[in-house]
Amino acid sequence: MEKQKAIPEGFMAIGEAAKKLGVTVRTLQHYDKEGLLSPSAVSSGGRRLYTNKDLVMVHQILSLKHLGFSLSDIKNRLIPLDSPAEVASALSDQAKALREKIEGLSQSLQEIETLHQEVLKMEAVDFKKYADIIVNLQMKNDFYWLIKHFDDQMLDHIRQRFDQESGMSFIRTFMRIQEQAIQLYEDGISPDSDQGQALAEAFWKLIDEFTGGDLSLLPKLVEIGKFEGSEPGWKAKQSEANAFIGPALNTYFERNGFNPMQEEKG
Template sequence: MNSENLMTVGELASKMNVTVRTLQYYDKQGLLKPSSQSEGGRRLYTNKDMIKLNQILSLKFLGFSLEDIKSRLIPIDTPKEVDNALKEQASIIQDKISYLQEALTAIESLREEIQQINSIDWKKYSDIISLLQSKNENYWVVKYFDTDSFHKIKTSFTSEDSEKIISTWHELCNQIIQLKSQNELPTGSKSQLVAKDWWNMVNRFTGGDITMLKDLVNFNKDKENWNTDWKEKQTLIDDFLEQALFKYFKDNNIEVPKI
């Protein structure tokens, strides 16, 4: 073995920006034992040891425990094994980058929502965090409902129920847009069938709780912060829907409180 390629524990520590104590600890734990020894008994490291140390430090930086690192270390005795080791590191780092990007997106989204809510409501913040972590793309709707109303929605609906209502909303919006393109009147029979379905959707969402209509009205008024697709659809149908619902309520003797 070429002595010029050998390093003392101090030299390796300096090159890899770690402490001598760290290397001694890795040696004791069986993670990284020096590959050589001088005639005087000094323990020496090789360039291969330095590559292995790089594996260890990379995995440690990514949050793996020493026990996990032991099981993840890949042999580097051949070019193929070195390639596999680097490929594995790259994959782990990419996963970490994706996780951190998701975490950053969630934090920025939460920060934006809190700025818009502009009040201290820890329950609502926790609900937003919960929805963000579950990757629910409709988390932004939360801020339009007071804490009690949102609690009712959250406890009454499964994720599947919520998705069905959102799907129904999209479908009814598309129907109204089509009716408008066909020059149908809001008071016409086809439009009244859609008004009926819309009111059924609202009742399903609120559980028949009329007090929640105020939140829905406020939600509809403030489209500035809506999802773009939602905003465009609702804006297109608002006038038509209002006229259709007015007739539907009148014909069916439905009393809706003024808000």
């Protein structure tokens, strides 16, 4: 009874406040410690005392936590907001942040599911390849699936020679040249023409950039379009492009007096 008399009218002890709110005493103590919600008063004996207004504030905190706001967000931005427009603006910001989290999680889920399919197509466990596949998925590289076909020599070469930016630049250039080759073929342009030879020169420069002069990689590059289990359309597109690039390169090599494939064999 003496304890109850020590509490002024209109106030309640932390235990009673916690019971009314359906939270633990430790939760209210944590909010106080973090400077989120301090009690309206402290008794002469050092007990935290709360009012009904404090309970409303705790309800607000709990509601905002349920909506995804962190305690830091609530402390620094939301509690002082007084108008519906201000609260709506804060909720809009939080909705945007949640959408970004959802998009990020959805992307991660898609990457994991894609890697799962690639793992099942591989004959042995290879965590280095798994990591390369994930990195290429994050880069939005549509050719991520090629990685499982490369041997260690090729993959080590790629890792040493390219970073993400230069790797994507290389892929974009490769795709542009490939599309140009298909278009020239469909337009009936001769591989021996100026256009054909300009494309052959650009393509060979791209290959030279990739190999860095290591001709031992050329046979492996030739095999890229022949991988078993290639993605739908891959072989067909390679065949279309090579129908023009192959003859164009042959002419280019003849005119420049060298054959890299023969040199590699020799």
